[in-house]
Amino acid sequence: MADVAIIVPTLRRPDSLERALRSLFAQTGVGDRVSEIVVVDNDPSGSAKAGVEALRRLAPWPLVYVHAPRPGVATARNVGLAATTAPLIAFLDDDEAASPGWLAALLKAQESTGADAMFGPITGRAPEASDWLKPYLERFFGREGPERTGLIETPFGCGNSLLVRATALPGPAPFDAGADQAGGEDDALFAALRARGGRFGWAAEAMVEEFAPAHRATLAYALARAFAYGQGPSQTAAAARDWPAVLRWMVIGAGQTVVWGAGAAALTLIGSSKRAELYDRTARGVGKLFWMKGFEPHFYGARELARLDRATAA
Incomplete structure (x- = not known):
């Protein structure tokens, strides 16, 4: 049964977005469980539409384009959620690329732990950074966790995550639009989930790479x-x-x-x-x-x- 949607918010990163989507098209071990990949274009001019349309024929599952013209990270996530009814929601950022077994590892870990929110490791990449800064920046943009899959006490960010919609994403707009400019919408979401008794999990094999663009690699x-x-x-x-x-x-x-x-x-x-x-x-x-x-x-x-x-x- 198709029970998981992958949401990719994006803002004027055509090359990076294509890399992210191609990594999703190459996912293995998930069969027919993916209901759709939802690309949320957060550019008022809708600049990502042509690129998404060009990639549609390569997608193994429905590739859905939605436009969120009001720029803001929380708004983009909420618009993506409104475009799908899937009970499981995976988030991949447009500057990330998932390993072939990424989604299968998240799903398997969620089933084994029963967690409401699952997170996976991220390998940071900062190819344009200064030599002395590169080790720090690649750790900064990366994410480390336990060696083994299991429940954890502390949540991470939405990039590289799998959320149970019924428990982790309540209501039609669970991300606070007040965080559109500064970010932190996921911190607030997960703090509320913790207060409700929600559980967090770690999927040790759900690997993702995050590529820091030049203006961020400083x-x-x-x-x-x-x-x-x-x-x-x-x-x-x-x-x-x-x-x-x-x-x-x-x-x-x-x-x-x-x-x-x-x-x-x-x-x-x-x-x-x-x-x-x-x-x-x-x-x-x-x-x-x-x-x-x-x-x-x-x-x-x-x-x-x-x-x-x-x-x-x-």
């Missing part, structure tokens, strides 16, 4: 993202009005800022290539302190569209 971009990741725990606690937890995270952040900041300064003085890791930890600590509105960096939606427009004009 220290400045990675540290801005690290700051935003650091904001996550404090923001989640604030959204639940758990002010003691907010204070606890801020105290933790202050400690991290002082300790890792001192370490980063020392490694910078001696020119160590390992300093990027401590910059990252320091940024996450600072994020826990400055979690309030007005401090969120924007990576998606209108900001990304404006960057793409500038790049095209140049």
Whole structure:
């Protein structure tokens, strides 16, 4: 029975999108379980449509194109969900490429664990990064977890995931559109799932590669993202009005800022290539302190569209 849909949100990455889709067309071991692959074009001009149409004849399952003209990562995910009724939803980002056994591994792991949300490992690729930064950036864009498949305590992001719709994706628009520009829509979703008693799982063999484009393969971009990741725990606690937890995270952040900041300064003085890791930890600590509105960096939606427009004009 076709019971799983794969959703791929995209915004003006034609070459990357084609790589992602071709990796999905090459999936093995899933038989007729895929109901459709849904490509959500988040570009107001609908720029991905022609590319999707050109690939349709290669798809082993229905390839569905939907347009989400309002730029925003949460909106794109919600529009993708509205285009399918499948009870299982797999997400693959447009800068990722799935291994041939990716979806089969996610499905098998979900069946064995009964988890509401499954996640798999990601190998980061930053081919255009500076030599000293490349090891850090490839770890940053990657994802590591347990060696074996099983239940886990801490969820990851939506890229490379399989979600049980009935329990993990409640309502017609489960992703908060308020996160369209800054991201973090998956953090809020999974925090709510945890509060409802949901379970998270790890599929050790569900391998994906993530390719960082040149504008993201920089220290400045990675540290801005690290700051935003650091904001996550404090923001989640604030959204639940758990002010003691907010204070606890801020105290933790202050400690991290002082300790890792001192370490980063020392490694910078001696020119160590390992300093990027401590910059990252320091940024996450600072994020826990400055979690309030007005401090969120924007990576998606209108900001990304404006960057793409500038790049095209140049």
